[in-house]
Amino acid sequence: MLQDYLPIVVLVLLSTGLAVAAVLLGHLLGPKRPTAAKLAPYESGMNPIGPGTRRFPVRFYLIAVLFILFDIEVVFFLPWAVTFRRLGVFGLVEMFVFILVLLVGYVYAWKKGALDWE
Amino acid sequence: MGIESKLGNLGIVTTTLEGVVNWSRTGAMWPMLFGLACCAIEMMGSQAPDYDMSRFGMELMRASPRQSDLMIVAGRLSRKMAPVLRRLYDQMPAPKWVVSMGDCASCGGVYNNYAIVQGVDEIVPVDVYVAGCPPRPEALIHGIMTLHEKVRGEKVRDWA
Amino acid sequence: MDSVLQAILQDLEKTFAAKGSEFRGQASLLVPADQIVAAAQALRDQHGFGMLAALSAVDYWPQPQPRFHVVYQFKNIPQKLRLELRVALDGNEPELDSISSIYPNANWHERELWDMFGLRIKNHPDLRRILMPEDWAGYPLRKDYPLGYEEVEFTFNFEEIEQRKPRPKE
Amino acid sequence: MTISQIEITSDELRHLVSNRALEGETLLLNMGPQHPSTHGVLRLLLELDGEKVVSCIPDVGYLHTGIEKNIEAKTYEKAETMTDRLDYLNTMGNNLAYCLALEKLVDLDVPERAQAVRVIFTELQRISSHLVWLGTHALDLAAMSVFFYCFNQRERILDIMEMCSGQRMMTTYFRPGGLWRETAAGFEEAVRAFIDDFPRRVDEYEGLLSKNPIFLDRTKNVGVMSAEQGVAWGITGPSLRGSGLAYDLRKEEPYSGYEQYEFDIPVASEGDVYARYWVRMQEFRQSLRIVRQALDKLPKGPFRSSNRKFVPPPRAELGTSMEAVIHHFKLWTEGFSAPKASVYVAVESPRGELGVFLEGDGGPKPYRCYWRTPSFVNLQILPLLSKNHLVADLVAIIGSVDIVLGDVDR
Numbered sequence: 001m002l003q004d005y006l007p008i009v010v011l012v013l014l015s016t017g018l019a020v021a022a023v024l025l026g027h028l029l030g031p032k033r034p035t036a037a038k039l040a041p042y043e044s045g046m047n048p049i050g051p052g053t054r055r056f057p058v059r060f061y062l063i064a065v066l067f068i069l070f071d072i073e074v075v076f077f078l079p080w081a082v083t084f085r086r087l088g089v090f091g092l093v094e095m096f097v098f099i100l101v102l103l104v105g106y107v108y109a110w111k112k113g114a115l116d117w118e
Numbered sequence: 119m120g121i122e123s124k125l126g127n128l129g130i131v132t133t134t135l136e137g138v139v140n141w142s143r144t145g146a147m148w149p150m151l152f153g154l155a156c157c158a159i160e161m162m163g164s165q166a167p168d169y170d171m172s173r174f175g176m177e178l179m180r181a182s183p184r185q186s187d188l189m190i191v192a193g194r195l196s197r198k199m200a201p202v203l204r205r206l207y208d209q210m211p212a213p214k215w216v217v218s219m220g221d222c223a224s225c226g227g228v229y230n231n232y233a234i235v236q237g238v239d240e241i242v243p244v245d246v247y248v249a250g251c252p253p254r255p256e257a258l259i260h261g262i263m264t265l266h267e268k269v270r271g272e273k274v275r276d277w278a
Numbered sequence: 279m280d281s282v283l284q285a286i287l288q289d290l291e292k293t294f295a296a297k298g299s300e301f302r303g304q305a306s307l308l309v310p311a312d313q314i315v316a317a318a319q320a321l322r323d324q325h326g327f328g329m330l331a332a333l334s335a336v337d338y339w340p341q342p343q344p345r346f347h348v349v350y351q352f353k354n355i356p357q358k359l360r361l362e363l364r365v366a367l368d369g370n371e372p373e374l375d376s377i378s379s380i381y382p383n384a385n386w387h388e389r390e391l392w393d394m395f396g397l398r399i400k401n402h403p404d405l406r407r408i409l410m411p412e413d414w415a416g417y418p419l420r421k422d423y424p425l426g427y428e429e430v431e432f433t434f435n436f437e438e439i440e441q442r443k444p445r446p447k448e
Numbered sequence: 449m450t451i452s453q454i455e456i457t458s459d460e461l462r463h464l465v466s467n468r469a470l471e472g473e474t475l476l477l478n479m480g481p482q483h484p485s486t487h488g489v490l491r492l493l494l495e496l497d498g499e500k501v502v503s504c505i506p507d508v509g510y511l512h513t514g515i516e517k518n519i520e521a522k523t524y525e526k527a528e529t530m531t532d533r534l535d536y537l538n539t540m541g542n543n544l545a546y547c548l549a550l551e552k553l554v555d556l557d558v559p560e561r562a563q564a565v566r567v568i569f570t571e572l573q574r575i576s577s578h579l580v581w582l583g584t585h586a587l588d589l590a591a592m593s594v595f596f597y598c599f600n601q602r603e604r605i606l607d608i609m610e611m612c613s614g615q616r617m618m619t620t621y622f623r624p625g626g627l628w629r630e631t632a633a634g635f636e637e638a639v640r641a642f643i644d645d646f647p648r649r650v651d652e653y654e655g656l657l658s659k660n661p662i663f664l665d666r667t668k669n670v671g672v673m674s675a676e677q678g679v680a681w682g683i684t685g686p687s688l689r690g691s692g693l694a695y696d697l698r699k700e701e702p703y704s705g706y707e708q709y710e711f712d713i714p715v716a717s718e719g720d721v722y723a724r725y726w727v728r729m730q731e732f733r734q735s736l737r738i739v740r741q742a743l744d745k746l747p748k749g750p751f752r753s754s755n756r757k758f759v760p761p762p763r764a765e766l767g768t769s770m771e772a773v774i775h776h777f778k779l780w781t782e783g784f785s786a787p788k789a790s791v792y793v794a795v796e797s798p799r800g801e802l803g804v805f806l807e808g809d810g811g812p813k814p815y816r817c818y819w820r821t822p823s824f825v826n827l828q829i830l831p832l833l834s835k836n837h838l839v840a841d842l843v844a845i846i847g848s849v850d851i852v853l854g855d856v857d858r
Contacts, residue, residue, distance in 0.1 A: 117838055168603045228533070240446065
């Protein structure tokens with residue numbers, strides 16, 4: 001039974017290995033010449049005013065969370081779309097229930113005014 | 119090159135490290151969106167469908183210097199703008215090149231007066247000067263082709 | 279010059295002790311410096327010149343008496359009239375009252391006068407340099423300010439200019 | 449750590465920014481010289497409360513070229529090459545304004561044919577400037593394909609200009625007294641081909657944007673400006689006509705033969721970004737009407753005035769008459785001199801009233817040449833229009849006011 005999962009393990013190892021190798025080699029071998037100007041934060045060409053880490057309104061956080069919510073929803077579509085043929089009608093109904101639940105959440109957020117800025 | 123004759127049909131290509139690195143650099147050299155004056159309109163013209171600079175891998179005009187390799191100084195650089203240009207040049211990551219587009223950027227052009235920096239090479243090291251006021255889009259693309267030849271000729275000790 | 283403008287000119291000449299003149303069909307009025315705010319107010323309220331089209335200055339440098347002429351161009355849109363108002367200022371650091379309270383768009387024009395000619399504008403909301411960098415010395419558009427001409431590099435003088443030319447510090 | 453402890457470079461921040469910003473409650477951000485949506489090197493110091501713009505302080509001068517100082521150092525004829533680079537999207541309009549001012553100052557006549565060709569080229573330049581405006585304005589609002597369609601059509605106009613004057617943009621084709629050279633062979637056919645094909649393109653752009661819900665949401669009642677505000681702030685051009693005031697210099701003070709052509713001035717009344725967009729889209733069609741009429745009635749005759757005091761004689765004459773050689777020599781070495789007087793001439797550029805204040809001192813060089821540029825004046829109202837809007841709306845407002853930084857900084 002364990003053999004069935006071997007390809008997945010190899011895939012995971014290979015992909016993470018490749019990613020880590022690319023970043024690590026770049027970090028180790030690449031020339032590093034930090035200068036004050038290069039490290040300064042970019043503010044469309046001007047000297048940045050004040051520190052980068054300042055208090056931000058909570059609305060940004062709200063919009064970020066809403067985005068993550070609906071983005072994960074889209075991620076669930078992918079495996080469903082791949083095995084759409086084999087799942088048949090059951091898969092279709094199941095996914096629509098899933099979408100319906102999230103649609104209720106979306107309408108609630110919309111009516112509550114979480115989407116528009118003010 | 120003996121290996122290739124033996125492995126011809128295996129679809130393997132061998133080349134030098136310089137060859138690969140230089141090819142990859144000229145393949146996708148993203149310009150920074152840095153239009154100053156009239157030459158910027160011609161630069162937009164060369165990005166537009168008729169002259170289409172993206173045939174040479176310059177698909178995107180990146181807005182921030184952090185993600186761009188090539189700075190096209192398109193237009194006349196005034197004294198007030200010079201420190202900004204220098205700061206943007208410093209904030210670009212290492213393999214970076216500068217094309218000075220137009221006479222005003224290359225040598226002050228028509229404006230020999232108090233307000234214009236007489237040539238961008240006083241501020242940033244320039245690789246290719248493109249003449250013209252404003253240079254035609256073909257001239258700009260020719261300038262970029264010369265830059266690509268220059269980059270292809272770079273040696274390992276230049277950037278290691 | 280059409281009659282309506284003639285009438286306005288006469289009226290302004292009387293009230294503000296101004297001197298009217300005319301060139302190629304364009305009316306121009308020389309107003310004393312301290313009357314300019316009152317004249318602008320009168321133009322806008324009584325005579326309907328709603329728009330300040332342009333505001334610039336001319337430097338007659340070697341001639342110290344009225345060294346600067348500040349030129350206002352007013353536009354009366356309903357009656358299609360244009361009028362030019364001139365103010366004579368003398369001395370190297372002249373003063374002038376701001377009319378940005380009457381015509382809001384005079385704000386930047388007056389900042390440009392200060393930046394380019396060095397005319398100090400009294401009770402201007404925010405008098406700073408507008409076109410030149412903040413720490414720039416001198417007023418570029420004055421006639422005694424040099425053009426800033428740099429010698430052009432040719433083959434015969436290339437070497438010595440090359441040494442003098444600043445190079446980017448890598 | 450509030451901002452006041454951090455050393456602020458220029459003192460402009462002290463007395464301009466509210467103390468909420470100095471305490472660090474609102475965010476001070478540079479929408480600075482190098483920004484994709486400022487249409488050039490305009491720096492806006494934004495005071496943001498989250499996404500809402502509390503106040504916006506424009507800072508210009510990053511493209512100041514000292515053109516007016518350079519014009520004072522050249523003769524009247526040579527100074528004209530300086531004028532092309534002012535508003536580099538409306539080069540022919542700058543030339544026209546300078547030539548009209550000069551012709552008025554020295555009282556020089558312009559033949560009929562030259563006036564008609566000047567009208568054709570100025571209207572074509574208006575269409576090409578509006579195309580660049582539409583392309584970049586739509587690009588700022590994320591409609592990428594409109595940018596490509598507009599620049600594709602702009603190349604057709606640039607070909608016509610290059611055919612006649614040899615240069616795509618900086619043509620200097622109008623000279624005091626008329627044109628530099630007779631229009632090229634095939635000029636009429638090229639212009640006619642363009643004006644027959646272009647209306648279809650304008651409908652294409654309208655189809656892409658005018659009823660596009662995203663575009664409508666981004667532009668409807670954003671940056672509203674009333675006509676009184678506009679006149680008080682000196683706003684002219686399509687921005688003012690978008691607020692309901694039909695003020696167009698081609699009708700107010702017709703110049704260069706505009707009174708012969710009948711066209712109407714598009715006016716919208718809402719005064720928001722969509723109204724200014726609609727006005728400029730109708731101006732495409734009006735300009736085509738003018739070009740068509742001017743092309744149909746294009747008079748034959750000389751292309752430049754024959755007044756030898758100001759216009760150099762054609763080369764053929766040099767071989768035969770002695771006066772021609774003398775005039776030729778004097779005009780090209782020292783140039784003609786203008787009377788000691790001043791003139792103000794205003795022209796309708798695609799952005800508004802482009803005025804030239806030209807003062808002569810009796811010598812061959814212009815004593816003072818002040819350019820009343822529309823973008824410099826129209827930009828002043830940006831803080832007023834952008835108050836309490838989102839940053840995304842500010843981008844739409846900058847696009848709708850249609851500023852060109854060469855025009856602002858001169």
